[in-house]
Amino acid sequence: MIHPTERPIFMNQPYDALLIVSFGGPDRPEDVLPFLENVLRGKPVPRERMLEVAEHYYHFGGKSPINDQVRELISALKIEFQKSGIDLPIYWGNRNWHPMLTDTVREMAEQGVQRALAFFTSGYSCYSGCRQYRENIIAAREAVGAQAPLIEKTRMFYNHPLFIEANTERLRTAMSTWSGEERQQAHLTFTAHSIPMSMADRSNYTLQLTETCRLIANALEFEKDRWSLVYQSRSGRPQDPWLEPDILDHLKSLNERNIRNVAVAPVGFLSDHMEVLYDLDEEASLLAKQLGLNFVRSGTVGTHPQFIAMIRELVEERIGRRSCRQAIGHFGPSHDVCPPHCCEYPTGRPTAAANISNRDGSNGSTARPI
Structure with missing residues (x-):
């Protein structure tokens, strides 16, 4: 829209x-x-x-x-x-x-x-x-x-169509090694950085993340019961409530539900930095292997051409070269x-x-x- x-x-x-x-x-x-x-x-x-x-x-x-x-x-x-x-x-x-x-x-x-x-x-x-x-x-x-x-x-x-397209393509590429049957039985797991509940309550963080995930899942034709938004990289004091579930607990839950194929998409991050490389490629990947899960992780948007074009569009909006502001989904x-x-x-x-x-x-x- x-x-x-x-x-x-x-x-x-x-x-x-x-x-x-x-x-x-x-x-x-x-x-x-x-x-x-x-x-x-x-x-x-x-x-x-x-x-x-x-x-x-x-x-x-x-x-x-x-x-x-x-x-x-x-x-x-x-x-x-x-x-x-x-x-x-x-x-x-x-x-x-x-x-x-x-x-x-x-x-x-x-x-x-x-x-x-x-x-x-x-x-x-x-x-x-x-x-x-x-x-x-x-x-x-x-x-x-x-x-x-x-x-x-x-x-x-978060709801710019080019941002959604870049993330969707990254996920599609990650799942390209799967058979059609594996893809049909797969679960999409979107991850974002956990933040304190007191911070989340004062912002639209979870609302925006959920909308991004919904738009990507829809583009890939995954029904609501086949995708989840979970969190990673928690810090702070153990007694302070932060956003959950954690990615590791989520993988254990998928295993208990006998879901064998999981595609993890770090949509809360824009590049494959330390928290993506360690928390997902090391910890989550190791746990998935121990559980016998067929685990793939999509890349972040990074320098994807659609993401770069999106930044250019955001700049054009502000320098008077673009008379429209693209957004899709439930919110403008x-x-x-x-x-x-x-x-x-x-x-x-x-x-x-x-x-x-x-x-x-x-x-x-x-x-x-x-």
Whole structure:
């Protein structure tokens, strides 16, 4: 379904750049613990859990694949922009490791960027997947000062047809080695990062994920009783409730139901980074083998041509080159500007629609929201 574009007045100005905002990851073994300390700062995660996660990185040589994957994403976008005549330089800044977001925003200011559009490598609305990145941008702009560029984000894309097509094709490829009978008897298992229930309750995280899964399952002609949304990569204190069921418990449940063929699709992730490689390709795959399950795992969207084209479309919506905003399913396209209290969590953190300095140095009361 195609929807007319509704552009707030402040979006009529041109953009100078695209900013890719990502999570970040260590590039070498000595980076692992400092990186995890950045990730977990201020969070009630036991040190034992941090050291356990560190071992996941050491298992792969102490290097996360996420940084190289972002570089590949940027390279693909540059080619897509060139083919489409979009003349925007692309910058990259991370929340937790180099290149750090503040350093990138400072570089943008030094190179004369005045107004940038940001794309987050996170597809669903929740505090850690959207609002926290907006707060990171606020903090980076405040650190840079009055010359920091204005930065606005692209909309969420969980129901964009090109995102659905890319995920569907990845799953279809993963199941291509199965016989027709195996496919007819298979169960689709969609996974996403577990988050605290208190965070999920303040966002549309599960609603959006469920819609993405439904759209992909429908495209593959899998009925509702043949697919599930489950979670992985839980952290935090054991006593705190997080989204469930966990992927490992789910595989045991499928085994008890005598379901032998399972296709796992990490739709909650955009690239095959550490949590996908370890939690699915190592832990889940090993358990499936022990249970005698016929287990396949689809790739994430990564640099799939349809996903790259989708990002280009999101940019075109905001630079005035696209008069429609694509969305399919039960809900329309997401808002371009997040409401003031969108995905707030926990209370007491800085709001993502306030404290944004204007270029003239005035306070955030008249600043353009991210």
